[in-house]
Amino acid sequence: MELDKMDENEWKYHGEGNKSLVVSHVQLPRVLRLLKYPAEDCENPPQTPEQAFRQIQNVVDFSSNVMSSLLGEKFIHSGEVVKLPLEFVRQLSIRAQHQRPAMRCDKVMDIYSGCALCLPNLTSPTLHQPTHSLPLCIEIKPKCGFLPSSKHVSKDIKTKVCRFCMHQHDKVARGKWKRRSLYCPLDLFSGNRQRMQFAIRQLIEEPQNNFKIFKGGQCIYSSKEGSDDSLDLNSLLHQLRPYFTYGNNRISHVTGKAVLNDFIQVLVNALLSGGGGGGHGGGVADRCGEGRSFCEASLFNKERIRHGSQDLNSNSVLSRILQTQMLDTLNIEGLHPLYRRVEQHLQDFPKERSRLQVDGPYNEAFLETLQKCPAEDDGSVEYAAAKVHQYRVAMTAKDCSIMVALVPSPEEEEEDDDEGLSSQRWLRDFHSTRPPAFSYSVSILDLDPKPFDSIPCQLRLDQRIVSCYLRTGGALPKASLQPLPDIYAAAERDDCTLLFHPV
Numbered sequence: 022m023e024l025d026k027m028d029e030n031e032w033k034y035h036g037e038g039n040k041s042l043v044v045s046h047v048q049l050p051r052v053l054r055l056l057k058y059p060a061e062d063c064e065n066p067p068q069t070p071e072q073a074f075r076q077i078q079n080v081v082d083f084s085s086n087v088m089s090s091l092l093g094e095k096f097i098h099s100g101e102v103v104k105l106p107l108e109f110v111r112q113l114s115i116r117a118q119h120q121r122p123a124m125r126c127d128k129v130m131d132i133y134s135g136c137a138l139c140l141p142n143l144t145s146p147t148l149h150q151p152t153h154s155l156p157l158c159i160e161i162k163p164k165c166g167f168l169p170s171s172k173h174v175s176k177d178i179k180t181k182v183c184r185f186c187m188h189q190h191d192k193v194a195r196g197k198w199k200r201r202s203l204y205c206p207l208d209l210f211s212g213n214r215q216r217m218q219f220a221i222r223q224l225i226e227e228p229q230n231n232f233k234i235f236k237g238g239q240c241i242y243s244s245k246e247g248s249d250d251s252l253d254l255n256s257l258l259h260q261l262r263p264y265f266t267y268g269n270n271r272i273s274h275v276t277g278k279a280v281l282n283d284f285i286q287v288l289v290n291a292l293l294s295g296g297g298g299g300g301h302g303g304g305v306a307d308r309c310g311e312g313r314s315f316c317e318a319s320l321f322n323k324e325r326i327r328h329g330s331q332d333l334n335s336n337s338v339l340s341r342i343l344q345t346q347m348l349d350t351l352n353i354e355g356l357h358p359l360y361r362r363v364e365q366h367l368q369d370f371p372k373e374r375s376r377l378q379v380d381g382p383y384n385e386a387f388l389e390t391l392q393k394c395p396a397e398d399d400g401s402v403e404y405a406a407a408k409v410h411q412y413r414v415a416m417t418a419k420d421c422s423i424m425v426a427l428v429p430s431p432e433e434e435e436e437d438d439d440e441g442l443s444s445q446r447w448l449r450d451f452h453s454t455r456p457p458a459f460s461y462s463v464s465i466l467d468l469d470p471k472p473f474d475s476i477p478c479q480l481r482l483d484q485r486i487v488s489c490y491l492r493t494g495g496a497l498p499k500a501s502l503q504p505l506p507d508i509y510a511a512a513e514r515d516d517c518t519l520l521f522h523p524v
């Protein structure tokens with residue numbers, strides 16, 4: 022890729038989140054992740070090109086020096102900052118505009134700085150060995166997988182119902198989503214296969230921004246944000262079926278239910294594997310067993326849990342993410358007074374901002390500060406700053422996404438780690454009881470540092486979510502009480518269109 026000869030016709034809109042827009046190259050396995058600004062700032066960019074460059078470099082540093090050590094470097098692709106011709110970026114923005122979901126158009130793509138983050142395209146992994154099928158990539162934004170056990174938690178409900186499940190009520194009440202998702206992160210992070218399968222079924226039923234499937238780099242299944250479109254499970258089954266049929270002459274005998282079951286099982290295997298673990302846990306104590314057993318809002322049958330509890334492999338992607346999330350030891354309610362201590366100190370001594378690394382640099386010293394934070398509060402600003410650092414790192418882990426890439430393996434291949442497939446680390450799925458085997462690769466994306474100044478918003482959001490949940494008594498708004506379509510029942514009938522009822 023020659024940066025001075027960029028051609029916008031070789032790039033297409035790929036997706037976006039709240040703060041970045043991603044375009045992918047039509048041939049090379051590369052994406053560019055560009056910053057976004059509030060639409061009202063489109064005439065006056067809120068930062069200079071140098072500041073934008075620094076912001077993206079901070080993302081690279083935070084990912085490679087901090088998150089990589091905590092999560093396992095083999096999961097992480099930090100990328101590099103690139104400088105792009107301004108005319109190329111302007112044309113790109115025009116091309117992307119008509120594909121952007123309306124819900125995201127309150128922000129505009131940064132066309133002023135000419136800076137972007139260049140990353141491998143994780144939905145279109147390079148395969149050095151030819152395969153007959155296109156890679157299937159599943160993106161999951163798992164969110165927070167534990168219940169807080171901090172003594173600072175003032176509302177009992179927070180120790181019983183997880184943040185995601187409570188937040189769903191607020192999101193539906195505010196019209197962000199039309200229907201509540203019945204996915205519960207505690208089920209996904211449980212390590213119990215049945216609970217994990219249940220969680221993934223809920224993600225398929227109501228993906229929101231937590232679940233997407235890509236085939237050969239194209240998104241084939243996701244929630245159409247803010248749209249009334251039905252999710253078409255028939256079409257998904259049609260796409261998945263060739264990957265989960267065993268021998269050419271059996272295709273017609275494989276039910277939709279079996280295809281979905283196998284797909285979910287392979288995905289669970291990849292999530293449970295130690296694949297790509299690497300690293301050393303970054304010195305963060307393994308607290309995975311604590312405070313995360315069961316969310317009272319989960320629809321998973323509690324009786325079944327009693328008979329089948331398992332622990333996550335400590336090198337699995339889920340365990341690494343959970344351990345990092347659990348650096349939030351105080352909960353926002355216990356953290357906020359420490360944030361205020363730092364804030365007060367900075368008002369009195371503004372130059373201390375740099376010594377305390379409030380806005381970075383995100384280097385080894387930053388990592389060491391949060392890893393060596395004493396257990397007890399000694400009243401110092403250093404302690405408070407280290408706890409805020411820990412909380413911000415935990416926030417990133419609560420908001421990141423997992424990308425699982427699956428490629429069917431030829432049966433005759435040896436069941437070994439297969440490093441030959443690409444620069445990503447590929448492993449074989451040993452768990453499936455029947456063919457076809459898959460090679461898979463697991464990555465983590467969206468590892469941006471969360472700003473120091475976002476802490477007060479976190480407290481307000483926490484209060485809003487809890488009060489909405491308590492106000493509604495955890496009850497659903499009337500319109501969302503209609504029975505959920507059961508994807509398995511639908512798949513069995515081979516009538517798999519998930520029809521969403523208008524609110």
Ligand SMILES: O=P(O)(O)O[C@@H]1[C@@H](OP(=O)(O)O)[C@H](OP(=O)(O)O)[C@H](O)[C@H](OP(=O)(O)O)[C@H]1OP(=O)(O)O
Nearest residue numbers: 038039040164188230416417419420469471475482
């Ligand atoms: O606060 P949450 O839990 O709602 O998370 C926000 C996400 O909302 P979600 O609930 O996942 O739909 C939100 O995602 P969406 O915009 O809703 O897709 C962002 O990821 C946001 O991060 P940032 O402020 O852009 O860095 C996330 O904000 P942070 O709290 O991580 O800063």
Ligand SMILES: Nc1ncnc2c1ncn2[C@@H]1O[C@H](COP(=O)(O)OP(=O)(O)OP(=O)(O)O)[C@@H](O)[C@H]1O
Nearest residue numbers: 036037038039040041043052140141142143144467
């Ligand atoms: N390296 C990558 N390869 C392939 N697709 C990617 C890559 N990075 C991001 N994407 C796609 O682009 C989407 C938006 O990217 P990302 O989640 O990083 O944006 P964001 O604005 O930081 O999100 P958030 O709303 O969480 O702040 C992702 O959901 C994913 O589908």
